Amino acid sequence: MTHIQTIIEELTATVMGKAFVMRLMHMGLDAYVVGETVTANLREGDLLIVGSGSGETKTLIPIVEKAQQLGGTVAVVTINPTSTLALLADLVVKLPGVPKEQTALADETVQPMGSLFEQTMLLFYDALILQIMEDKQLDSQTMYGKHANLE
Amino acid sequence: MTHIQTIIEELTATVMGKAFVMRLMHMGLDAYVVGETVTANLREGDLLIVGSGSGETKTLIPIVEKAQQLGGTVAVVTINPTSTLALLADLVVKLPGVPKEQTALADETVQPMGSLFEQTMLLFYDALILQIMEDKQLDSQTMYGKHANLE
Amino acid sequence: MTHIQTIIEELTATVMGKAFVMRLMHMGLDAYVVGETVTANLREGDLLIVGSGSGETKTLIPIVEKAQQLGGTVAVVTINPTSTLALLADLVVKLPGVPKEQTALADETVQPMGSLFEQTMLLFYDALILQIMEDKQLDSQTMYGKHANLE
Amino acid sequence: MTHIQTIIEELTATVMGKAFVMRLMHMGLDAYVVGETVTANLREGDLLIVGSGSGETKTLIPIVEKAQQLGGTVAVVTINPTSTLALLADLVVKLPGVPKEQTALADETVQPMGSLFEQTMLLFYDALILQIMEDKQLDSQTMYGKHANLE
Numbered sequence: 261m262t263h264i265q266t267i268i269e270e271l272t273a274t275v276m277g278k279a280f281v282m283r284l285m286h287m288g289l290d291a292y293v294v295g296e297t298v299t300a301n302l303r304e305g306d307l308l309i310v311g312s313g314s315g316e317t318k319t320l321i322p323i324v325e326k327a328q329q330l331g332g333t334v335a336v337v338t339i340n341p342t343s344t345l346a347l348l349a350d351l352v353v354k355l356p357g358v359p360k361e362q363t364a365l366a367d368e369t370v371q372p373m374g375s376l377f378e379q380t381m382l383l384f385y386d387a388l389i390l391q392i393m394e395d396k397q398l399d400s401q402t403m404y405g406k407h408a409n410l411e
Numbered sequence: 412m413t414h415i416q417t418i419i420e421e422l423t424a425t426v427m428g429k430a431f432v433m434r435l436m437h438m439g440l441d442a443y444v445v446g447e448t449v450t451a452n453l454r455e456g457d458l459l460i461v462g463s464g465s466g467e468t469k470t471l472i473p474i475v476e477k478a479q480q481l482g483g484t485v486a487v488v489t490i491n492p493t494s495t496l497a498l499l500a501d502l503v504v505k506l507p508g509v510p511k512e513q514t515a516l517a518d519e520t521v522q523p524m525g526s527l528f529e530q531t532m533l534l535f536y537d538a539l540i541l542q543i544m545e546d547k548q549l550d551s552q553t554m555y556g557k558h559a560n561l562e
Numbered sequence: 563m564t565h566i567q568t569i570i571e572e573l574t575a576t577v578m579g580k581a582f583v584m585r586l587m588h589m590g591l592d593a594y595v596v597g598e599t600v601t602a603n604l605r606e607g608d609l610l611i612v613g614s615g616s617g618e619t620k621t622l623i624p625i626v627e628k629a630q631q632l633g634g635t636v637a638v639v640t641i642n643p644t645s646t647l648a649l650l651a652d653l654v655v656k657l658p659g660v661p662k663e664q665t666a667l668a669d670e671t672v673q674p675m676g677s678l679f680e681q682t683m684l685l686f687y688d689a690l691i692l693q694i695m696e697d698k699q700l701d702s703q704t705m706y707g708k709h710a711n712l713e
Numbered sequence: 714m715t716h717i718q719t720i721i722e723e724l725t726a727t728v729m730g731k732a733f734v735m736r737l738m739h740m741g742l743d744a745y746v747v748g749e750t751v752t753a754n755l756r757e758g759d760l761l762i763v764g765s766g767s768g769e770t771k772t773l774i775p776i777v778e779k780a781q782q783l784g785g786t787v788a789v790v791t792i793n794p795t796s797t798l799a800l801l802a803d804l805v806v807k808l809p810g811v812p813k814e815q816t817a818l819a820d821e822t823v824q825p826m827g828s829l830f831e832q833t834m835l836l837f838y839d840a841l842i843l844q845i846m847e848d849k850q851l852d853s854q855t856m857y858g859k860h861a862n863l864e
Contacts, residue, residue: 265712275426278599279529285600286524294712295748297580297595298587301711308712318779322771323712330711372544372551373437373558375537378430382533386526393523400523407524409603409632410567410596410610410625416863429750436751444750445863446597448731449738452862459863469624474863477620481862560754560783561747561761561776577728581831588826674846674853675739675860677839680732684835688828695825702825709826 264291264307265299265327276378277311280385286403287392294323304331312336313377314359315343324348337384339377355380415442415458416450416478427529428462431536437554438543445474455482463487464528465510466494475499488535490528506531566593566609567601567629578680579613582687588705589694596625606633614638615679616661617645626650639686641679657682717744717760729831730764733838739856740845747776757784765789766830767812768796777801790837792830808833 264284277293284291292299294308302308308327310320315338324334324345336349339357346352357377358369369376393399415435428444435442443450445459453459459478461471466489475485475496487500490508497503508528509520520527544550566586579595586593594601596610604610610629612622617640626636626647638651641659648654659679660671671678695701717737730746737744745752747761755761761780763773768791777787777798789802792810799805810830811822822829846852 275430279426282599283523283526291600293599294710296598296600297583298593298598298600299710299712301708318775319772326712326771370541371537372434372540372549372554375434375540379533379537382530386522386530389523389526390521398523403523406603408596408601410601410628433750442751445861447749447751448735448746449744449749449751450861450863452859469628470621473620477863557754559747559752561752561779577732581728585825585828672843673839674736674842674851674856677736677842681835681839684832688824688832691825691828692823700825705825 264289264309265294265302274311276381276385277309279382280389283385283389283403284392286406287389287396287398288406302327302330302332306330306332308332308334310334310336310345310349311381312338312343312345313340313357313374314338315340315345317345320345321348337381353384355384415440415460416445416453425462427532427536428460430533431540434536434540434554435543437557438540438547438549439557453478453481453483457481457483459483459485461485461487461496461500462532463489463494463496464491464508464525465489466491466496468496471496472499488532504535506535566591566611567596567604576613578683578687579611581684582691585687585691585705586694588708589691589698589700590708604629604632604634608632608634610634610636612636612638612647612651613683614640614645614647615642615659615676616640617642617647619647622647623650639683655686657686717742717762727764729834729838730762732835733842736838736842736856737845739859740842740849740851741859755780755783755785759783759785761785761787763787763789763798763802764834765791765796765798766793766810766827767791768793768798770798773798774801790834806837808837 264281281291281293290300308324310324312320315336321344325348327334328348333350334348335351335353336345337353337355338346339355339359340346341352341354355377357374357380359374359377415432432442432444441451459475461475463471466487472495476499478485479499484501485499486502486504487496488504488506489497490506490510491497492503492505506528508525508531510525510528566583583593583595592602610626612626614622617638623646627650629636630650635652636650637653637655638647639655639657640648641657641661642648643654643656657679659676659682661676661679695705717734734744734746743753761777763777765773768789774797778801780787781801786803787801788804788806789798790806790808791799792808792812793799794805794807808830810827810833812827812830
């Protein structure tokens with residue numbers, strides 16, 4: 261079965277990726293967060309999702325290259341579709357926001373650093389979940405049955 | 412100095428608490444996530460923030476009791492202000508949403524499990540951050556100077 | 563298939579549990595760490611491994627009770643076989659060491675807090691891995707094929 | 714004050730680094746794990762400790778270079794003192810073991826993958842802790858006072 265692996269550049273963005281991966285798991289998909297204890301290895305045909313506001317994080321570049329060498333498809337969720345990571349990717353999702361490193365780009369915001377990007381990322385992922393639920397005819401009750409029962 | 416410690420019931424909610432604690436740290440506050448490697452011990456006068464959709468998670472009850480014995484103040488962010496955790500708390504913040512365990516309470520939603528609660532929790536925390544920034548006359552540029560520069 | 567879920571009381575001990583679960587996964591076993599993003603729910607017949615130096619951590623008691631109600635088997639790895647958690651468990655493994663809360667119990671050590679217990683726990687888990695490898699006729703090469711290839 | 718930041722290549726090795734950083738914190742040192750929520754930014758004069766069996770992990774190279782540009786000192790704990798990371802480092806600690814990628818190097822072992830390296834890494838870090846305790850005249854009782862009291 262195809263694995264979906266999520267890795268996210270910005271530390272707070274990692275957080276949004278984890279919420280997304282947990283819902284994918286609730287739907288019965290084989291999804292992982294890069295760097296957790298039981299993360300499976302990426303195989304040919306797997307999808308790696310990279311979230312990066314600026315699209316320029318240097319530590320993510322060798323990971324994207326490795327995933328492509330292994331035959332994986334790479335999707336980048338970013339503010340900047342002409343960034344290094346976006347240009348490497350097989351698929352790019354452009355979200356509004358201001359990268360945490362800058363103060364006056366694209367969409368103006370009163371919010372600090374990457375907050376706007378994190379919010380739109382969470383809402384984008386949650387909207388994707390609703391779409392997949394509809395496609396798979398799943399409801400909340402069925403998904404809850406897969407939620408960790410020890411916490 | 413007063414510590415602020417955040418702990419959150421639901422696994423995905425933990426995620427929102429981490430985004431909040433990171434911004435508090437960016438503002439120069441002494442904040443921690445319970446369970447991480449360098450989390451300080453709670454001292455008299457410290458604030459413990461507990462996020463819990465249902466307000467009924469059993470593992471959080473001994474933590475709230477311990478924090479109060481140590482002289483800490485406990486705030487609970489929850490959907491249910493008459494829940495066990497809310498009744499134990501010194502301060503309660505009620506947010507809209509449906510606990511992940513139920514399917515037909517209070518605010519109707521098409522979203523699965525605790526998704527609505529997670530979204531309102533993130534927006535509530537981000538609104539608090541903007542308020543504290545205004546009180547402390549901080550801007551995004553100053554806060555970015557405290558962001559981890561190795562990631 | 564039977565799941566193995568590990569949860570460990572002391573923060574540093576959690577660390578040893580994660581190393582163990584990663585090796586179990588390398589051997590093709592379906593193992594998880596409680597509290598991570600993709601942890602499966604515990605089902606009848608599953609094994610929950612609890613590591614606790616003192617055997618008295620209050621937050622672990624409701625987790626052990628819940629696991630037993632769900633039909634799981636609970637093993638406790640501890641210094642103290644007459645502790646609350648050990649008495650609740652279906653299976654107890656006694657390791658040498660001094661609980662981090664005490665300074666003069668059982669085995670004398672110059673090491674601080676729970677360090678001795680952590681070391682014996684790591685070696686005990688690694689010895690178990692060697693035993694299971696022998697039983698399953700596995701070697702390091704085969705197991706490495708399951709190691710995460712993005713890190 | 715000088716920060717000490719630890720980052721470790723191999724996933725299971727990360728685990729040993731976390732146990733070390735927690736003890737440093739118990740001794741009152743300002744230590745962090747790269748990638749956790751409240752990790753401070755690295756400043757001139759800070760020490761970055763990198764643990765890497767093979768010394769060749771590609772994602773760690775830009776982190777080491779960034780730390781050195783910021784004026785930090787980099788120490789690498791590795792099996793291979795002529796590896797890329799070791800050659801970049803200001804300070805190298807050579808430990809026995811076999812990198813998880815290889816099966817027949819240096820010290821022979823029946824253990825799978827990086828297990829031997831993880832064990833010697835834990836013991837090396839714990840020995841360092843005992844040395845620092847002696848230098849600072851600290852005992853277990855004083856250190857326990859800094860241990861997280863909510864877990």
